[in-house]
Amino acid sequence: MNSFPLSRSGASDNGAVVYSGAAVTTTQRLMQPTSHQLTSAEKKAATALALVFSSRMLGLFMLLPVFAIYGSELAGFSPLWIGLAIGAYGFTQALLQIPMGWLSDKIGRHQVMLLGLGLFALGSVVAALADSVYMVTFGRVLQGAGAIAGAVLALAADLTREEQRPKVMAIIGMSIGLSFAAAMVLGPMIAARAGLSGVFWFTAVMAVLAMGLVLRTPKAINQAPQRETLAVPALLGKLLRSPQLLRLNLGILLLHFLLTALFIALPQQLLALDFASETHWQLYLPVLFASFVLMVPMIIVSVRRQQEVVFFRLALLLLLSAALLFWLGPAQLPLLATALLLFFTGFNYLEASLPALLSRQAPAGQKGTAMGLYSSAQFFGAFLGGLVGGLVASRFGLPAVFVLSALLATLWMCLTFGMTITAKAERLSIKLPHNGDEEAKALLQQLSNLPGVIEATLVLQEQRCYLKVEAGRFDYQQLQALQQQ
Template sequence: MHQLTSTEKKAATSLALVFSSRMLGLFMLLPVFAIYGADLVGFSPLWIGLAIGAYGFTQALLQIPMGWLSDKIGRHKVMLLGLALFAVGSVVAALADSVYMVTIGRVLQGAGAIAGAVLALAADLTREEQRPKVMAIIGMSIGLSFAAAMVLGPMIAARYGLSGVFWFTAGLALLAMLAVQLTPKAISKAPQRETLAVPALLATLVRSPQLSRLNLGILLLHFMLTALFIALPQQLVQLDFGSESHWRLYVPVLLLSFVLMVPMIIISVRKRKEVGFFRTALVLLLLAALLFWLAPLNLPGISLALLLFFTGFNYLEASLPALLSRLAPAGQKGTAMGLYSSAQFFGAFLGGLTGGLVASWFGLQAVFVLSALATLGWLLLTLGMQLPGKSERLSIDLTEKTEEESQTLLEHIAQLPGVLEATLVLTERRCYLKVEAGLFDYQQLKALS
């Protein structure tokens, strides 16, 4: 059974559409707001940052609670609620004549924090051995939505203005709601601890040094992304590079960055040089920030800096979730991913707020100095970075066994070659395993259980 079933394919397609359409709507503001928002009442560098990053604040705040709510009232209901909030926020922003109302609209957009519910439903609808494929499809759709946003944002804004971008995102939300209705209903729930955050585990994982490095890393990555688009669009306008043509720069740069990033990922995995390539990607981000700051203001210099930035950004964006999955303890992946997602969105908010303040006080160039300092800090954090061997996750249903039988089974399983961690959760009647890829014998587990 190495192929996706028709239900799994349908789930992967519809949920990728839901996830990507929503992220597309959020990303589209990045390349256009600093230019097309200039006519709004109250427009300033600070409010550019607040409006761009505001969605991150409510996303970070509500990401984990909305996932818990989906466990109580159902995944579909939470997804429809979140998309409705996103649509309302889009309409509020589309009708706004001040930067303050746009920011309120962005707060409402972010309140539709459905990432946890989407990923949990994807897990509910897929078999354990096929789950990584479906999650990868959804993950790839996010990268594609970012690339599409860099093209569609400037094109729509050039023709219909900033309000046109928000009306388009409202339409995307309605399209995503239709996709939710077409998504199969889950008959059974996947193991909760591998899909959603568990409140009792949050404090433990926050204190984990290795996981904290990754959470702070994704926070800084999205901090830099949001801050970049406070300054970059205005620099391009200063070069008399028309705002309607910005997509002509973003498209080739993004495509080339993907071409450069893929070999980095392949080589890092094959040669087991993940930490080295991780630091290389950070050096690319640092070089990009220094180029933006120190190089003469011209299109070739900006293009090179942007290429370096997105090559490093795309590598880290793709690598961090995989590293997190390897580091998260058995039975705690859902909690680890919940914290990670919250840190990611909070980074977008902080990047907008801090970048806007720095641009207001010290000018646009100071935003790039801020990014360079953030990257240097991140590089220092990697000095104590340690990665375990490649691992896989399993869960075993123990509903037919007594507590004593479950305890005995756990002791035997923990002794099997290749078992890194084994956790028994009696309240769920389930055993969670983290095993070393290539060393673990699945037949032995089958014979035991």
Template sequence: MQNFTALERRAAISLALVFAFRMLGLFMLIPVFAIYGKDLIGFSPLWIGLAIGAYGLTQAILQIPMGWMSDRIGRTPVMLLGLTLFAVGSVVAALADSVYGVTIGRILQGMGAISGAVLALAADVTREEQRPKVMAVIGATIGLSFAVSMIAGPAIAAAGGLSAIFWFTAALALAGIVIVLTIVPKTQHQAIDSEALARPGFIAELFRHPQLRLLNLGVLVLHLLLTAIFVVLPSQLQTNGLAAPEHWQVYLPVFVAAFVLMVPLMILSMRRQQEKGYFLFAIGLLIVSLLLMINGGLWPSAIALLLFFTGFNYLEASMPALVSRIAPAGQKGTAMGIYASLQFFGAFLGGVLGGIISGQFGAASVFALAGGIGLIWLFLARRMQVPQRAQRLSYLVGDVDDAAAKTLVSQLSSLNGVLEATVVVNEQRCYLKVSSTGFDPKQVEALLSRHS
């Protein structure tokens, strides 16, 4: 966190913790519910999937609206509301004696969709040149939370049963509330920043963007595959002689090794400027791993998990960066909001699909279908185009109307090194994507001074 101010450092750490606590609570059910939920009233393969994926539906629906609400009533109230809903949902699930009650609790957990408010607050309190670093710190907690949840979930469930998972999740939510009240920076002024928060006027346009559409479909499929296989995988490991409390013995080495293998893939893809090729290779790893899981043996399953999470980690890390690079200037917040919504919707679809298929045709059919979906994704992803790397900047432009904004966009776009320019009139701000070479900020400043 070099070059951060004390405020930026505090914001990065506290908001990352809030983000991590929420994601950890959502993920911990994934590796244990198929085993520890068998004593619940109404337990069935379909309801396994619904309970695991239910949070994704409400997250997908409320992700963008909760961000908009934070513009109206403030970031802190929205975060407190979201964490309170998350805590209530956890308590409802902990007290439930039926799979239906657990599913209702998961739906309530998903209603605490605070990602937009967290990222917007990070934008409010950070300098523009440090903002990408702060966002990266917060974003990295997603992958870390998932890895920890896959190990902590089985350990907590083995010690206290399924309800212990939800009581622990409720405690995490309360800890998040304490952090928001005591450590997270408070802001009286909320920066209007379309690069951080979704804006209604851009949604339809970005849904039609061909390259963003491919990435949105990709993250939906990625989380569909993840949730679908964990509807059946824990039971498969148990069938192969690995008791539920011992599942961490597979998950821990797999996650460590997958992370170690993912890092050189990231480095090589950037160094060789072959990001598309490595992207397709990672999807290929997913497909091979899913086909290996059909075998059902313990060692094939462990090897398959290693391949799956090597590919998963690479894609999970690279796709948000590609969305950020492809999104038009001034529309990154909306693009990331759509991306996050489809990510969670994929988790919901995966749970439902995994539950239906496993109930009708068995575990092997889930892996086979998942592999087929992966093949379709691989075919479609060949059309992906990786853009050149660019820096994103924003400037205040003063009082401009629509006509003046159109003229200003044309003039900005003609400057050397400016790849894209957008002027958002109601924010009185222009957003630029600029190349790493040939761009002179003094030209922009001189142009804007003539319009002020």
């Protein structure tokens, strides 16, 4: 093995260990004990960004349980346009998710977030003033154009230490789940009192308040390693051809297809059972709460017993069972409630598991690109669910939407054969000095051979090495031993 001459010369002010041959800057993590708690600044950043993200997602989700009911007074209303209006935001989200992340690198995170929230507020106003389903759909397209997920997550990475970054990302991720639950309750309540336009006015106000939060969020002094936060154009084609990543991307596409398609038909089925629209939240709230209670043990047991593929398929079986119950028991409220519980238990498990699996599967230095493709697939699934679900409902009736859902859940189950789960991994980025390409490549070889290193990627243009290491097996003190080789 080619050696790379290193000699320890001390620790820098920020805790990174500095060698004469390379500066290993993993933000205090590598060579000395660090605090396992978020700093006050990190807590404030996580809270602010979670509120920004969740307020926007709340506005996108609130239309799901109400449009099929309250949109009936709009000109041009039909099952097809129900689906298009519900899923239209996914089209522009899918198209602009990655480009808006790139733009945040050029003009700044805050500027892109303000631009995106401004577009979201504008789309909300357009939809609130609309008297036809076509203008509501156009408003939803504008809402989706405010694709700020990449910028929010990149700013979260910029404002946090590497070892605390997963906690902050988890806080933001949990806020999305909470916003969905809140949308299922607030949507019917607001629509019952202020109509469909009231829902959109509420989302416009939320967007303006979120802009105020952005202005109060600190700006980053340093940028996090870009390949772990944002997509790299040159890597898109390579990751699209990865069979394991492709399974996960198709999975999140199908999951949000099923979610959007469900709310084309379900609200009208509830109305057919004389379940007043203003009380629909009384069904959604306990069902969502119960589904979270059931989902948590599934995640814990699947990880502890290392049976993640088994529980993944179990969640798909819940989705399939739910679709069949929606189809077979539309005239019985207990069956619909049971189907809804099964659906959201499976949905919540998969929604929580898929990003974690994707993070583990993504190659070193390519997580940002993998997550960008994943997010685009997620939103494109919402668009397709609205479009195809609306077409099926208009041509064959609402029950056909559930038949389609059952077929897609079965297809997804088939796609899990050949699915593999890699060991739990952590990611490190090591900034190298400009000491020449050959020395950097020699260091890469040494790092690759350390026990517990799954992958190592050298990016000469950035003078940075990205490591993917086994959680619990990689010993950070091993890096110190490089100086003795």
